[in-house]
Amino acid sequence: MEKHVGVVIIGARVAGASLAILLGKKGKRVLLIDKASFPSDTLSTHHMSHVNYLGKLGVLEEVEAKGLRKINRMRTYIGDSFVEGPRDSYTLIPRRSYLDHILLSKACSYDGVELLAQWSVRRLLYDNDQVIGVKAVDSSGESQTVYASLVVGADGKHSNIAEWVQAGKYGEHSPLRPVFYGYYHGIEPLLEPTTEIFLKEGRIGFLFPMEPGVDCLGLEVHPDEFREFAKNPAKFEETYQTFYGMKRRLKDASLHGRIIGTPGVPNFFREPAGKGWVLIGDAAHSKDPSTGLGINDAFMQSFLLAEAIQKHDEGATWEEVMAQFKVKRDDQLMPGYRLTLDYIQSMRSWSKDEQALFQAMAANPMVWNKVIPHLPDLLKEHSANVPELYGSVEGEAKNFGLGKE
Ligand SMILES: Cc1cc2nc3c(=O)[nH]c(=O)nc-3n(C[C@H](O)[C@H](O)[C@H](O)COP(=O)(O)OP(=O)(O)OC[C@H]3O[C@@H](n4cnc5c(N)ncnc54)[C@H](O)[C@@H]3O)c2cc1C
Numbered sequence: 001m002e003k004h005v006g007v008v009i010i011g012a013r014v015a016g017a018s019l020a021i022l023l024g025k026k027g028k029r030v031l032l033i034d035k036a037s038f039p040s041d042t043l044s045t046h047h048m049s050h051v052n053y054l055g056k057l058g059v060l061e062e063v064e065a066k067g068l069r070k071i072n073r074m075r076t077y078i079g080d081s082f083v084e085g086p087r088d089s090y091t092l093i094p095r096r097s098y099l100d101h102i103l104l105s106k107a108c109s110y111d112g113v114e115l116l117a118q119w120s121v122r123r124l125l126y127d128n129d130q131v132i133g134v135k136a137v138d139s140s141g142e143s144q145t146v147y148a149s150l151v152v153g154a155d156g157k158h159s160n161i162a163e164w165v166q167a168g169k170y171g172e173h174s175p176l177r178p179v180f181y182g183y184y185h186g187i188e189p190l191l192e193p194t195t196e197i198f199l200k201e202g203r204i205g206f207l208f209p210m211e212p213g214v215d216c217l218g219l220e221v222h223p224d225e226f227r228e229f230a231k232n233p234a235k236f237e238e239t240y241q242t243f244y245g246m247k248r249r250l251k252d253a254s255l256h257g258r259i260i261g262t263p264g265v266p267n268f269f270r271e272p273a274g275k276g277w278v279l280i281g282d283a284a285h286s287k288d289p290s291t292g293l294g295i296n297d298a299f300m301q302s303f304l305l306a307e308a309i310q311k312h313d314e315g316a317t318w319e320e321v322m323a324q325f326k327v328k329r330d331d332q333l334m335p336g337y338r339l340t341l342d343y344i345q346s347m348r349s350w351s352k353d354e355q356a357l358f359q360a361m362a363a364n365p366m367v368w369n370k371v372i373p374h375l376p377d378l379l380k381e382h383s384a385n386v387p388e389l390y391g392s393v394e395g396e397a398k399n400f401g402l403g404k405e
Pocket residue numbers: 010011012013014015016033034035036042043044045046047048119120121122154155156157159160179262265280281282283289292293294295296298
């Protein structure tokens with residue numbers, strides 16, 4: 001079989017489906033191809049802090065209709081003490097089987113958008129050095145030849161498209177931390193839905209409230225602990241019981257499904273575009289999930305690419321729009337990337353003295369009176385490698401008339 005479309009997108013999850021929505025809205029002929037069937041899950045704890053993208057894609061109401069809790073507080077524990085505060089906007093934790101399917105249905109509601117699910121793209125088609133399409137096969141061995149003006153690789157961090165076009169990598173860092181997670185029912189909740197982060201013995205625990213009564217618990221451990229946790233899933237809950245308050249809160253809770261794990265996620269940027277091809281989502285930029293930015297970053301890239309395609313349609317050259325696309329993409333992704341790498345490389349345990357100091361500060365309101373006015377300057381001094389860290393605190397401090405102008 002043979003097809004001719006404007007854009008063929010390989011990978012139909014958050015990156016591919018969101019791009020298809022944006023192009024479908026503009027009346028483009030788009031073919032999405034994915035080897036998976038839908039709805040289906042994928043490896044992800046699905047923390048979404050930038051829900052405004054869902055609004056812009058026209059799916060926010062439907063995602064929220066699942067009855068997800070709106071989380072607008074964040075609590076961070078060090079040992080038995082914690083700090084907590086509200087966030088500017090709320091966070092949702094929609095399961096990927098649900099989120100990806102809603103995005104895909106929205107994309108396919110446009111006349112020009114079509115989905116080939118359970119079809120695997122096996123190779124690219126070329127005219128000299130220009131990519132002009134793909135060859136896909138289904139499980140019965142039937143094949144499709146698809147010709148397109150643009151081939152988009154939204155096929156995840158182990159992207160076939162990236163491999164076939166030999167897209168160069170930069171800013172690379174090998175996986176740093178194994179990640180485990182599972183879904184629990186019946187954990188004793190806090191009064192208000194709150195994202196909870198537990199920093200203990202160099203591990204990072206995260207509790208994400210989903211629907212009422214359901215939470216996603218995650219744990220990033222030390223690299224040499226992967227085998228131990230993978231072999232003995234009970235170790236996951238044992239570790240959680242050592243986090244402040246969790247022994248009591250887990251008393252009547254039960255694990256639904258199993259503990260899922262990965263030895264780690266690679267960190268890199270890929271060259272995003274060439275003749276006839278573009279990469280978006282994890283195919284273009286992958287990083288450790290500890291900062292929960294992957295889904296938002298995939299949406300952001302889709303919006304940037306849709307804008308670039310529009311400019312190209314209006315007459316700008318492909319080279320020009322792709323050069324701008326790369327600069328804008330990296331400008332937007334780099335701060336989060338630097339924060340993520342910095343965060344996950346800190347694997348040391350807090351010393352007894354540091355914990356005691358944090359505890360004394362957390363429990364003594366007068367300390368905050370004295371310390372807060374000096375925090376912006378202190379952070380500025382110590383954030384040379386992560387200026388974004390200082391920038392975010394500085395912004396808040398200025399709102400209160402604190403810190404140096
Ligand atoms: C353990 C873990 C936890 C995470 N937690 C979070 C979190 O809390 N918040 C967050 O924002 N992000 C999180 N992430 C990251 C997030 O899951 C990814 O950033 C996101 O899934 C990237 O979406 P994507 O559409 O680019 O790729 P993917 O979701 O990987 O989708 C790629 C699709 O391409 C298809 N495909 C691949 N090759 C082919 C082919 N040859 N032919 C046809 N189809 C193909 C696959 O079947 C797949 O459906 C986590 C990641 C991991 C590993």
